[in-house]
Amino acid sequence: MASGKEIRNKIKSVENTRKITKAMEMVAASKMRKAQDRMRASRPYGEKIRRVASNLAHALTEYKHPFLQTRAPKNVGIVLVTSDKGLCGGLNANVLRLVLSKMKAFDSEGVKFQATCVGNKGLGFMQRAGAKVVSQVVSLGDTPHLEKLIGPLKVQLDAYMNGEIDALYLGYTRFINTMKQEPVFEKVLPLADDVIKTEREPGWDYVYEPDAQVVIDDLLMRYVEALIYQAVAENMASEQSARMVAMKSASDNAKSVIGELKLVYNKARQAAITKELSEIVSGAAAV
Numbered sequence: 001m002a003s004g005k006e007i008r009n010k011i012k013s014v015e016n017t018r019k020i021t022k023a024m025e026m027v028a029a030s031k032m033r034k035a036q037d038r039m040r041a042s043r044p045y046g047e048k049i050r051r052v053a054s055n056l057a058h059a060l061t062e063y064k065h066p067f068l069q070t071r072a073p074k075n076v077g078i079v080l081v082t083s084d085k086g087l088c089g090g091l092n093a094n095v096l097r098l099v100l101s102k103m104k105a106f107d108s109e110g111v112k113f114q115a116t117c118v119g120n121k122g123l124g125f126m127q128r129a130g131a132k133v134v135s136q137v138v139s140l141g142d143t144p145h146l147e148k149l150i151g152p153l154k155v156q157l158d159a160y161m162n163g164e165i166d167a168l169y170l171g172y173t174r175f176i177n178t179m180k181q182e183p184v185f186e187k188v189l190p191l192a193d194d195v196i197k198t199e200r201e202p203g204w205d206y207v208y209e210p211d212a213q214v215v216i217d218d219l220l221m222r223y224v225e226a227l228i229y230q231a232v233a234e235n236m237a238s239e240q241s242a243r244m245v246a247m248k249s250a251s252d253n254a255k256s257v258i259g260e261l262k263l264v265y266n267k268a269r270q271a272a273i274t275k276e277l278s279e280i281v282s283g284a285a286a287v
Helices: 004-056 091-108 120-129 146-161 193-199 212-286
Strands: 075-081 112-118 132-137 167-177 180-189
Touching (some): 004 212, 075 091, 075 120, 075 146, 075 212, 091 120, 091 180, 091 212, 112 146, 120 132, 132 146, 146 167, 146 212, 180 212
Parallel strands (some): 075 167, 112 132
Antiparallel strands (some): 167 180
C-alpha cells in the first residue's frame, strides 16, 4: 500500500486537475451560448439561399452555370471542417472517421481527391493520411469570419471551374443539441439532386438585371460561401457543446477519484495508527 504522503500528493494532483476541467467547463458553457446563437442566426439565410439556388436550377435560361452541370467524377475536392483545439470528446474523431471512409471509397473507385482543411485537427489528419492539401485555414478563434474562409475556398472553386475537379464535398459536424452532434459529409457542387427535388417550389420565375449570367454567377458563389460559413458555425457550436460535456464528465470523474483516494488514505492512516498502538502495547507488555 502506498504511503500517506504519496496518497496526499495524488489527491492534491487530482484536485488541481479538477479545478482546470471545471474552469474549462464554465468557459465552454459561456462560449457555447454565443456560438449557438450565431449558428441559429445564420441558418435562415443559408436555408433561403439554398431554396433560391434550387429553384434557379430549374429556371429557363440560355446560360447554364458550371455549378449546375453534372460531370463524371474523376477528381473531387473535399472541404474538411474541424476544430483547432482538442479536449472536446469524440467530436473530431467522429467526422474524421467518416471522411476517412469516404476517402477509402474514392480510392477504391479510382477517384483522386484534394483537400481544403479548416481547423488544425483536420489539417494534421490530412497530412498524416498523405492527402493532397491545396489550401488551409487555422486559428479562426471563437467567431467564424467569411473573409478568412473565402481565400482557401476559392482554390477549390477555381479548380472546379477549370475542370480540375468534378465535384466538391463538405465534411463537418452538424449541431443537433447540447448533448448530440452529428458528423456530416455532403455534396456541395454540383448542386445536389436531393436539394433540387425536395426544395423546388413551382411557379418561380426570374427577371435578370443586367443579365442572367452576372446574376447567376454571383448568386451561386454566395450560395457556396453560405454553405461553408454555416458549416463552420455549426462546427463551432458543436465544439463548445462537446467540450462542455467532456469537461463536466472529467470533473465528475476527478471528484470520484478524489473520494476513492481519500478512502484509501484513511485506511492507510488507520492501519499505521493500529500498527503503532500494537507496538506500544507489545513494548509495555515486554517491560
